[in-house]
Amino acid sequence: MPTDSSQTTTIRELASTHGLEIDPETINVNELGLDFQVAIAEAVDGQSWVLRIPRRPDVTDRAAVEGRFLRAIAPHLSVAVPDWQIHTEDLIAYPLLPGAPGLTIDDQGQPQWHFDLESGEYIQSLADVLAELHTVDPALVRSSGIDEFSPAEVRLRKRDDIARVVAEFDVAQSLRERWSAWLDDDAYWPTFTTLTHGEVYPAHQLMDGARNLSILDWTTAAIGDPARDFMFHHASVSAQAFDATIQRYVDKGGQVWPKFAEHCGELFSTSPVELGLYALQTGDADHIEAAKTQLNPTE
CATH class of the missing domain: 3.90.1200.10 (Aminoglycoside phosphotransferase (APH), C-terminal lobe)
Known part of the structure; x- marks a missing residue:
């Protein structure tokens, strides 16, 4: 969906505080998630990233469990799972996974x-x-x-x-x-x-x-x-x-x-x-x- 300039600035600045420099012109936000706002953007080096921004404080504890689980399960599956290279209370980010969603709205x-x-x-x-x-x-x-x-x-x-x-x-x-x-x-x-x-x-x-x-x-x-x-x-x-x-x-x-x-x-x-x-x-x-x-x- 279209992303307004203030939203773009907020997401870019949030990523930057975690050492991820992204091109603001590439930010595309998906608001459908109930627990996280999700954005896809390209870093300045050309790598595409997924950024998950918590909507409420109560999702943080569950996200900590999910992060530990992803690290544990990844070696045992032939399909790719998210590699959370940034995981803090206000941002989760990982390189974009291969493939395209099988269902969109x-x-x-x-x-x-x-x-x-x-x-x-x-x-x-x-x-x-x-x-x-x-x-x-x-x-x-x-x-x-x-x-x-x-x-x-x-x-x-x-x-x-x-x-x-x-x-x-x-x-x-x-x-x-x-x-x-x-x-x-x-x-x-x-x-x-x-x-x-x-x-x-x-x-x-x-x-x-x-x-x-x-x-x-x-x-x-x-x-x-x-x-x-x-x-x-x-x-x-x-x-x-x-x-x-x-x-x-x-x-x-x-x-x-x-x-x-x-x-x-x-x-x-x-x-x-x-x-x-x-x-x-x-x-x-x-x-x-x-x-x-x-x-x-x-x-």
Whole structure:
């Protein structure tokens, strides 16, 4: 989006105080992030950088965990992850990663997909990346401080999150009944946990055509339910494409269970719960209204 001169000056001066000299004419700001303002700019030596500027003080502690995690996980993945060469309370900056986002939002707020989600190349690439991630030994990243949940805790946490949102918002009865049935049925739930990214979807995937090159935004990384990394894919593709992805994932060492696909669908259905929790955390009126709409949609 266009960047005004005062904003450009502020970002340039912030970068300069951390030893990064950027060309102000190249600054391009993305305001979509909920936790960070993000800018892409070229340094005077021609290297492109990503600058993440915290929107609120409460994101700082989580960013510290994310930074430690990125250093720990990078050697174990074939895709690139951010290399935070600057990490302070007021700025995170790293060299621009390879690839282009698989999903962007246009000026009218509409999603723009930049590859075929059902292509065999994407199915293979996504399955390979997730199998690689999910088979990393959690012991290698545990010291970073990321959240870790046992199978029982995965389920209990989701139950507690839903209960909190139901207590604070008017939630449609159909959703409450759906989630209750899911929570009470053992067949849906994992009996093991893996390392997960938490928000794998094309806006966080930098692509070369339909092939994954880099993964962004590891703020939600945790040791927990592997379905977290498949739920967006499940919601976006045909059953045949999803089954092909899972077959490739299993062939590469991933592990699933009989109701894995159904569990992904139920997990995605709680996206309004996550929005509700975020709205309660920030107290932002727009987020609260959006959560109300999603939790009790007009019939």
